[in-house]
Amino acid sequence: MPILGGLPPRNSRFVGREDLLARLQSRLANGPAVLLPGADHPLGGTGRTQLAVEYVYRYADAYELVWWIPAEQTAGTRAALTGLAKRLGLPETGDINRTLAAVRDALSRGEPYRNWLVVFENANRPEDIQPYLPSGAGHVLITSRNPRWTEDIAQPVPVEVFDRADSIDLLRHRAPDLTPADAGRLAERLGDVPMALDQAAAVRAATGWPVEEYLERYARREAELAFPTPTRVAYGLAADALAEASPAAFALLELCAFLGGAPISWHLLWGARTQPLDDELARVVRIERRLKAAIRLIGRYGLADLDPPGASLQVHPLVRGMLSQGFSSERHAALLSTVRGMLAAADPGDPDNPSGWPRYAELTPHLIHSDILGASGEDVRQLVINCIRFHFARGDYDSSRDLAAAAAARWRESLGETDEQTLLASFHLANALRAVGRASEARSLNEQTLRIQREVLGADDETTLATANSVGADLRIRGHFGQARQLDGDNLVRYRRLFGESFPTALRCANNLTTDLRLLGDFRGARTLDEQILRHRQTVFGDVHPETLSSRAAVAYDLFGLGDYGGAAALLAGGRLDSLDDDHPFALWAARIASMADRRRGLPTATEQAEWALDRCRRRFGDRHAETLAAGLSLANCARQDGDLDQAHELLERVVLRYHSTLGDEHPFTLASSAALAGVVRGLGRHAEARRIDQEALSGLQRSVGADHPFTLACANGFASDLFGLGERQQGQQVASDTWQRSRLIRGAEHPDTLAVQWNAVLGGGDAEALRQTAEALAKVFGEGHPVLSDVSFKNRLEVDIDLSPL
Secondary structure (H helix, E strand, O other): OOEEEOOOOOOOOOOOOHHHHHHHHHHHOOOOEEEEEOOOOOOOOOOHHHHHHHHHHHHHHHOOEEEEEEOOOHHHHHHHHHHHHHHOOOOOOOOHHHHHHHHHHHHHHOOOOOOEEEEEEOOOOHHHHHHHOOOOOOEEEEEOOOOOOOOOOOEEEEEOOOOHHHHHHHHHHHOOOOOHHHHHHHHHHOOOOHHHHHHHHHHHHHHOOOHHHHHHHHHHHHHHOOOOOHHHHHHHHHHHHHHHHOHHHHHHHHHHHHOOOOOEEHHHHHHHHHOOOOHHHHHHHOOHHHHHHHHHHHHHOOOOEEOOOOOEEEOOHHHHHHHHHOOOHHHHHHHHHHHHHHHHHOOOOOOOOHHHHHHHHHHHHHOOOOOHHHOOOHHHHHHHHHHHHHHHHOOOHHHHHHHHHHHHHHHHHHOOOOOHHHHHHHHHHHHHHHHOOOHHHHHHHHHHHHHHHHHHOOOOOHHHHHHHHHHHHHHHHHOOHHHHHHHHHHHHHHHHHHHOOOOHHHHHHHHHHHHHHHHOOOHHHHHHHHHHHHHHHHHHHOOOOHHHHHHHHHHHHHHHHOOOHHHHHHHHHOOOHHHOOOOOHHHHHHHHHHHHHHHHOOOOHHHHHHHHHHHHHHHHHOOOOHHHHHHHHHHHHHHHHOOOHHHHHHHHHHHHHHHHHHHOOOOHHHHHHHHHHHHHHHHOOOHHHHHHHHHHHHHHHHHHOOOOOHHHHHHHHHHHHHHHHOOOHHHHHHHHHHHHHHHHHHHOOOOHHHHHHHHHHHHHHOOHHHHHHHHHHHHHHHOOOOHHHHHHHOOOOOOOOOOOOOO
């Protein structure tokens, strides 16, 4: 049996189309095919979707996998493809763009399924789905109303009206007592248009109208219209009949004119009960069983498709359009207000919580058709903001950016740039811009938003503080660690004053500050604050909450930075970090710390752990993400320690090049990774090249993070070794001695890195007793059998590794 995903129910009343189905099967063998309306019915109604559904069910056994994708809106397309990623066994990446690329590539390769069918329904903008179209042995079927499909994207397959025999079969299938002659009269009057035929059959079944009465009513309605078509006339008769049978059910249908083409659940319509309604509609909407009965009645009159349980309905775009054409301006405004309020009432809140994501996924397809950005209610605008955040939280940064940009522009014009919700939309837009790699735009927007918020709302407003935290992230990305610490420190004072030390947002702000401290090399200060955060999070969230586990990993990194490698490893081993998914960002960070600690302890497990961490980071974040590059640097350190200098060189060249392109030439991470590359070049005996790299990196690090930063000290240690390797012993000894003194003051005399630079300094000075004492101190710190001691025994100069904290 094939794997089926997202398919609509099969139409038990489907008839005919045998030649078209056979032609479609043949076309798909040659590449993607798109079902388009026939030339005489450009707006549709000829049964494209029903044909696609029938094709899927009829030929499903020929495929291993069939996946149906609603493509009327990009966010729905992306959500459906994300579900397909899970079925294909692809890892979560946290970034939907990379997930979607992985889906396309897996299908194109035929892994794990070679024979597949993917259907894009209502894809009316070719450019929206073209990036997601796979190639390979599988088939792509598209339905669309847009004639702008070209052969190089998909082969057009026009879907014309029924032939007369099929029309008669459809009508008699719904009404077996209908004679062929009467069915033929109806078919001729309805122009053999499938949608009109189906509505006529539904109305006759619901009302019991004889053929003659239907045809008389049809003639009268046709005469009333300036531009009659079979679909418009048949719709008008169905709408009139429903309104006569149940005005409340028809009013419920009218609300759907302002909703999208996605399924509309009774839960969503139930939200209308909070809005001002006339008595009859209120009576239906406020009682669940009456609401569901009204939905079934709409389906019975052929004005919507119902799912089998009758819990949701889907209204054809033509029906939505014809409904809206019949509204007066007053009726249009009243219904639109009701729909907007209904959507706001359905907002589950807390968009960061995955338990509410299915509700947001149901709401977001209806935002455009309700023109919700034009709503005047603050609660409705808050729904927009929550939907922006929902897209971001689930990793759909493009959809988050698009909605945030539209909201910020619209509200800036209607409400002004100082309105609180305009500023909130701008804040979320900056987050999305940063996530899609447009960091400079994010930074400029955040700075502007923060300035206005401070002026209008005050520095202590919660939304102002959130933007300030975002500006802190911008500063870290730019490498301005000191400015980030100053800003985050101020934020933390305000958060604690307003909310207390253990408030979750205050704890996140404190976590930002410890990130700044680690980036500045202040591991003592970071440890003190991280341990406080860990205790608070254990009390508030418990031991296995992701934020608690991230704090445990943070303390472990602080211990690593302080030279307590055994303590870092023990904290990670006993921290229940295995309760996180393998590719959770906190789990990946913890795995990298564990590999770093094992490497510093000289354990053979370090390389395997570092390889695993890098592989998972690539899958989760992509090749150019800062965390992936940091994992690559850590693996290169392992390779250098293992003696595989060629692999270390290859890894570090790639890391340095990508840091240059993503963070810039002067970022401390770019300079630090360059210093690490110089260490490998030095190990290969190319001292002049290593000196050139180290000299440039050292100068940049002294400017950006100062002469006493761990990055700078490690680079200076390497630079001294370059000088010794080139015979410039006097200058080399000066640099080595200065580095030793600085390390003692900053990290303490017993820190492993201090002892390493001490060894290099006394090795250059030639004092045998000092060498012996330093060698004993190194043996005490590292333990018997450590690789460092082998270098000491041969009187080799020692390297000081550089590892990078997350930004």
